[in-house]
Amino acid sequence: MDIIEISNLTKYYGKVKGIENVSFNVKEGEIFGFIGPNGAGKSTTIRTLLGLIFPTSGSAKLFGKDCIEFGSDIRSAIGYLPSEVFYYEKMKVKDLLKYSASFYKKDCTKRINELSEIMELNLNRRIEDLSYGNKKKVGIVQGLLHEPKLIMLDEPTSGLDPLMQQKFFDIISEENKKGATVFFSSHILSEVQHLCNRVAIIKEGHVIKVEDIKTLREDNYKKVTIKGNSLDYVRLNFEGVSQLVKYDHSSSFFYKGDVKFLIEAVAEQEIQDILIEDPSLEEIFMHYYK
Amino acid sequence: MNIYRFELKGYLGTLWIWILSLIALLFMYMAFYPILSDGAMMMDKILENYPEELLKAFGMGESISFATVLGYFTFTFVFVQLCLAVQSAYYGFNFLSIEERELTADFLYSKPVTRRSVFVQKYLAAATALLLSDLAVWIGSFLAIEIFRGGNSYDFGNLLILLVSIPVFQLFFFSIGLLVTTLTKKISSVISYAMALSFGLYILNAVRSIVGGELLGMITPYYYFEPGQILTSGKLNLRLTMICVFVILISNGLGYRLYLKRNIHSL
Numbered sequence: 402m403d404i405i406e407i408s409n410l411t412k413y414y415g416k417v418k419g420i421e422n423v424s425f426n427v428k429e430g431e432i433f434g435f436i437g438p439n440g441a442g443k444s445t446t447i448r449t450l451l452g453l454i455f456p457t458s459g460s461a462k463l464f465g466k467d468c469i470e471f472g473s474d475i476r477s478a479i480g481y482l483p484s485e486v487f488y489y490e491k492m493k494v495k496d497l498l499k500y501s502a503s504f505y506k507k508d509c510t511k512r513i514n515e516l517s518e519i520m521e522l523n524l525n526r527r528i529e530d531l532s533y534g535n536k537k538k539v540g541i542v543q544g545l546l547h548e549p550k551l552i553m554l555d556e557p558t559s560g561l562d563p564l565m566q567q568k569f570f571d572i573i574s575e576e577n578k579k580g581a582t583v584f585f586s587s588h589i590l591s592e593v594q595h596l597c598n599r600v601a602i603i604k605e606g607h608v609i610k611v612e613d614i615k616t617l618r619e620d621n622y623k624k625v626t627i628k629g630n631s632l633d634y635v636r637l638n639f640e641g642v643s644q645l646v647k648y649d650h651s652s653s654f655f656y657k658g659d660v661k662f663l664i665e666a667v668a669e670q671e672i673q674d675i676l677i678e679d680p681s682l683e684e685i686f687m688h689y690y691k
Numbered sequence: 692m693n694i695y696r697f698e699l700k701g702y703l704g705t706l707w708i709w710i711l712s713l714i715a716l717l718f719m720y721m722a723f724y725p726i727l728s729d730g731a732m733m734m735d736k737i738l739e740n741y742p743e744e745l746l747k748a749f750g751m752g753e754s755i756s757f758a759t760v761l762g763y764f765t766f767t768f769v770f771v772q773l774c775l776a777v778q779s780a781y782y783g784f785n786f787l788s789i790e791e792r793e794l795t796a797d798f799l800y801s802k803p804v805t806r807r808s809v810f811v812q813k814y815l816a817a818a819t820a821l822l823l824s825d826l827a828v829w830i831g832s833f834l835a836i837e838i839f840r841g842g843n844s845y846d847f848g849n850l851l852i853l854l855v856s857i858p859v860f861q862l863f864f865f866s867i868g869l870l871v872t873t874l875t876k877k878i879s880s881v882i883s884y885a886m887a888l889s890f891g892l893y894i895l896n897a898v899r900s901i902v903g904g905e906l907l908g909m910i911t912p913y914y915y916f917e918p919g920q921i922l923t924s925g926k927l928n929l930r931l932t933m934i935c936v937f938v939i940l941i942s943n944g945l946g947y948r949l950y951l952k953r954n955i956h957s958l
Contacts, residue, residue, distance in 0.1 A: 414954075444957050448955070448957065451800070451801050452800065453796070453797065453800050453801065453954070453955040454954040454955060454956070455952055455954060472805065473803045473804055473805040473808070474803065475803075476801060476802060476803040476804075477803035479801070481797075481801040483797050483957070485794075485957075487793065487794035487795055487797070487798070488795060488798060489793075489795055490793070500693070500697055501798070501802070503693040504693065504802040504803055504804060505803065543798070
């Protein structure tokens, strides 16, 4: 079953394009990455799904229900963590969490305590006295306290130290194992690499690729670095080569195609050293961004 | 009704100071009445020498005399109205815009609650706070008059009509604030908007009373519910009250519609 179904979703802010004809689905139980540079439309998409903003055209369904028409129903099963968290400054953490819990029709006290313990969050402090990282922890607890079936994270890790990030990812993985679907936007690709099953890549308001993370890696791209004093760059630029970069006495490029042909082509060169490796996800994505 | 409770708690935090101030204002003004009423003849003589326009601008025109309880109370109530207008306008400009200004909108609107429910609960919380201020003015006015009138009689019925008009007066400012909030992208400084609206319309009415005529009065609730007029005649001007109710209904309805479809932008 598809938890998220987005079809031709378009949002214009006046004349400025937010997203255009975005379509993809997220399956139940998946951890789905939503990748793109800043301003590509990640937040616009997420905010539309949450009913914070209204689409210009197109539609989206969550749990099979229209995200605008049944917004409030749907949101009872969603936990949302925005990239920047802001809460009522004068409140104590525990009062905020209680207020947050009061929107759901179940007792969340136990889960609040569990999560706060894991995240090492002091419940008796005032929001205004918290550091940014600690506010973020409040955000995490507040987003997960009702054990949502769909967790939406919008660049969630900013402001968390690596240790907390790890704990956070552990919690997310655990929720996922318990059956929660996770929709996760980020521009930090290593995060995605570890967690996600599938990713959508968005650029300038358009989704340019939806792909299995494994396929993406195995897309047959090889990163080749060669060393040599007199490399013939004209002949290096053979078919399948992209992003050829020249340095003094060395060169690197990406190659997609028959490996045998690559070996033959490289063998013609006067090379001293060669390195053929799988490109990192970063490099793959840079390829799509361009 | 969790939002209602949450909001009301927020209001109560500062409301009691405001209520005390309103009552203090009423008492302080009325405390001078005994002295003035003793020398009322003299006071009226002094006032006669004032330029007519100035008196009118303070709502003291026509046949209002400092000597009578309600004549003096007119003078007091003009300031109470101004205070209530500032408060109502402040609530009106603030109650929806605060979540966006303080960036808590993401938190609230990502919860399983409809826009309609948020609107209604927030509206009711603000209305409750306004009603509490109202009650304070009712009780405060009555007590202040009873304590300081010193045997001078007054028409209680006329006073009652004036006090009953307050909620409509408050709602006018509240609703305009609400409408402007939903029409604009962001209200950056609520207090300046509230001051501008409440003082602006006050000045408009002052100008109207100086230049005469009714046209300017049609757009200012200080004219719809002029204390001097109500306290002397004991009647609301039905036509002007209808205009006021009409404005309230239109701004509420339109504001509500716009709010339902309002985009909540991120930072």
